[in-house]
Amino acid sequence: MKSVRWIRTLIAGAIIALSSLTGAAMADSIKIGSFLAVTGPASFLGDPEKKTLELYVDKLNGEGGINGQQVELTLYDTGLSAKEALTFVKRLISEDQVDLIVGGTTTGETMAVLKEIEKAEIPFISLAGASVIIDPPKKWVFKTPHTDAMAVDMVYRDMKKQGISKIGLIAGAGGFDKSCMKNADALAAGAGISIVITETYGKGDNDMTPQLTKIKNAGVDATLFCGFGGASSIVTKNYAQLGIEAPLYHTHGSCSKGFINGAGDAANGVRLPCAALLVADQLADDDPQKSIGLEYIKTYTEKYGGDISTFGGHAYDALFLAVEAFKRAGGTDKAKVRDAIEAIKNFVGVDGIFNMSETDHMGLSLNSFKMLEVTDGGWKYLY
Numbered sequence: 001m002k003s004v005r006w007i008r009t010l011i012a013g014a015i016i017a018l019s020s021l022t023g024a025a026m027a028d029s030i031k032i033g034s035f036l037a038v039t040g041p042a043s044f045l046g047d048p049e050k051k052t053l054e055l056y057v058d059k060l061n062g063e064g065g066i067n068g069q070q071v072e073l074t075l076y077d078t079g080l081s082a083k084e085a086l087t088f089v090k091r092l093i094s095e096d097q098v099d100l101i102v103g104g105t106t107t108g109e110t111m112a113v114l115k116e117i118e119k120a121e122i123p124f125i126s127l128a129g130a131s132v133i134i135d136p137p138k139k140w141v142f143k144t145p146h147t148d149a150m151a152v153d154m155v156y157r158d159m160k161k162q163g164i165s166k167i168g169l170i171a172g173a174g175g176f177d178k179s180c181m182k183n184a185d186a187l188a189a190g191a192g193i194s195i196v197i198t199e200t201y202g203k204g205d206n207d208m209t210p211q212l213t214k215i216k217n218a219g220v221d222a223t224l225f226c227g228f229g230g231a232s233s234i235v236t237k238n239y240a241q242l243g244i245e246a247p248l249y250h251t252h253g254s255c256s257k258g259f260i261n262g263a264g265d266a267a268n269g270v271r272l273p274c275a276a277l278l279v280a281d282q283l284a285d286d287d288p289q290k291s292i293g294l295e296y297i298k299t300y301t302e303k304y305g306g307d308i309s310t311f312g313g314h315a316y317d318a319l320f321l322a323v324e325a326f327k328r329a330g331g332t333d334k335a336k337v338r339d340a341i342e343a344i345k346n347f348v349g350v351d352g353i354f355n356m357s358e359t360d361h362m363g364l365s366l367n368s369f370k371m372l373e374v375t376d377g378g379w380k381y382l383y
Contacts, residue, residue: 028069029065029069029070029071029072030065030066030067030069030070030071030072030099030326030332031071031072031074031096031097031098031099031100031332032053032057032071032072032073032074032098032099032100032101032102032319032322033073033074033075033089033092033093033096033098033100033101033102033103034050034053034073034074034075034076034092034101034102034103035075035076035077035078035084035085035088035089035092035101035103035104035109035113036049036050036075036076036077036078036103036104036105036127037077037078037079037080037105037106037109038050038077038078038079039077039079040078040079040080040081041080041229041230042080042105042106042228042229044229044256044258044259044309044311045105045106045228045229045256045309045311046077046078046080046105046311048256048300048308048309048311048312048315049103049105049127049311049312049314049315050075050077050315051300051303051304051312052300052312052313052315052316052319053073053075053102053315053319054073054075055299055300055303055304056299056316056319056320057071057073057319059299060323066323066326066327067326067327067330067331074092074096074098075103076088076091076092078105078109080105080106080108080109081109082108082109082111082112083112085103085104085109085110085112085113086112086113086116089101089113089116089117090116093116093120093122098122099122099123099326099332099334099337100122100123100124100125100322100325100326100332100334100337101117101122101123101124101125102124102125102127102315102318102319102322103126103127104124104126104127104128105127105128105311106128106174106175106176106228107128107129107130107132107133107174107175107176107179108174108175108176109128110126110127110128110130110133110143110175111130111132111133111175114133114138114141117138117140117141118138118139118140118141121139121140121334121335122140122334123140123142123322123325123334123337123338123341124140124141124142125142125143125144125318125321125322125341126141126142126143126144126318127143127144127145127311127314127315127318128143128145128176129145129146129147129148129151129176129228129251129252129253130147130148130175130176130179130180131147131148131149131150131179131183132175132179133147134147134360134361134362135147135149137358137359137360137361138361139338140338141361142321142341142342142356142361142362143361143362144314144315144317144318144321144349144351144354144362145252145275145310145314145351146252146273146275146351146352146362146364146368146369147183147362148176148179148180148183148226148251148252148253149183149186149187150273150364150366150369151180151251151252151253151272151273151369152180152183152184152187152224152251153187153191153366154273154366154369154371155224155249155251155271155272155273156187156188156191156193157191158249158271158273158371159191159193159221159222159249160191160192160193162222162247163221164193164221164222164247165192165193165194165221166193166194166196166219166220166221167193167194167195167196167220167221167222167223167224168195168196168197168198168199168215168218168220168222168223168224168246169181169184169195169197169198169199169223169224169226170198170199170200170201170208170211170212170215170223170224170225170226170227170235171198171200171201171225171226171227172200172201172202172203172205172227172231173200173201173202173203174203174227174228176226176227176228176253177200177226177227177228180226180227180251180253181198181226184224184226196218196219196220197214197215197218197220199211199212199214199215201231205231205234206234207234207238208231208234208235208238209238209241209242212235212238212239212242212244213242215244216242216244216246220246221246221247222246222247222248222249223239223244223246223247223248223249224249224250224251225248225249225250225251225254226251226253227253228251228253228254229253230262232250232253232254232259232262232263233259233261233262233263233267234262235248236248236250236259236263236266236267236270237263237264237266239266240265240266241266247269247271248269248270248271249270249271249272250270250271250272251272251273252272252273252274252275252310252369254270254272255272255274255275255278255309255310255311255372256307256309256310256311257307257308257309258307258309260374260377260378261307265377267374267377268374268375268376268377269373269374269375270373270374271371271372271373271374271382272371272372272373272374273369273370273371273372274310274369274370274372274379275310275313275350275351275352275368275369275370276289276290276293276350276351276352276368276370277289277293277296277297277308277310277313277350277351278308278309278310278370278372278379279370279372279379279380279381280293280294280296280297280350281294281297282380282381283381288348288353289348289349289350289352289353289368292348292349292350293313293350296308296312296313296316296350300312310350310351313349313350313351314351316349316350317349317350317351317354320347320349321341321344321347321349321354322337322341324340324344324347325337325338325340325341325344326340328340328343328344341356342356342357342358342361343356344356344363347363351364351368352364352365352368352369353365353368370382370383371383
């Protein structure tokens with residue numbers, strides 16, 4: 001896939017208006033780099049991430065920047081290519097000389113760049129879901145989305161509440177899918193779950209009825225879909241077309257209205273764990289995430305309209321964790337910024353309340369997840 005290169009440098013309007021801006025002033029900016037799957041099969045993930053970063057960098061600059069310095073954002077579009085992701089990360093480090101990197105829409109893109117990140121010793125906050133990204137911890141690598149292991153754990157807990165014990169798994173060949181299936185296998189016995197059948201599909205497949213027919217005939221109590229992107233809608237539609245009565249569960253890889261729009265009425269009844277952002281208006285007034293979630297929704301929709309996804313929320317949290325770290329570090333020294341991220345405690349974001357540590361480079365607990373059900377084409381908060 002030939003990716004589209006996307007570079008945006010965002011400086012406050014007041015700074016942009018100064019035609020006499022000098023090279024010295026630019027050198028004094030805080031440089032954040034990003035690589036995202038803005039186009040291609042994962043665009044419904046990467047596009048809101050891109051929009052969120054641009055929106056809030058512009059907002060930050062309008063409010064004076066960070067530590068009195070303007071923020072310069074350089075963003076590349078990978079088109080969901082891991083090869084392009086690595087190329088762009090090398091460019092961000094060597095040519096653009098950024099101070100920190102936010103990005104990696106998917107697990108595949110993220111895993112492709114980790115060695116380069118560690119070698120360059122540059123702080124990196126990933127927006128991808130797999131637990132392998134931060135487990136085991138890697139010195140310079142952090143992430144904001146809940147892990148696939150947490151999602152599976154949450155799903156299994158809900159299944160047990162529903163009296164479900166025998167399940168089928170279906171997933172694709174991507175990094176997130178494989179990690180999710182690995183965690184599903186590892187956590188099953190402890191949760192009292194028996195995986196009686198596992199089916200996979202290939203990249204670009206647009207009909208999963210053969211695999212789902214096997215799952216239907218296996219007599220499962222429920223099915224867990226480990227995947228994301230267009231496949232989430234295809235699997236869900238095929239599931240309904242086959243008349244499978246066993247409940248269908250997804251992970252947080254489907255926490256986007258793009259999934260519901262793609263699956264149509266077939267999405268109704270799907271249960272899945274998501275960040276609180278999707279149901280911010282349904283949270284209790286004393287929930288610490290309610291106000292920040294509503295603020296994000298208002299700001300994002302006023303600028304772009306459309307629907308909110310948790311993927312834009314991942315970018316929001318990553319950016320503001322970085323902002324907090326730059327403030328604490330008092331500058332852009334990479335080692336100090338890295339240490340500052342690792343020391344962040346009780347940081348309220350739209351994904352949850354972050355408590356980073358030397359052994360936890362995500363910092364989210366399971367209770368930051370919310371169990372939702374798709375009802376009448378929208379999100380219903382269960383608990």
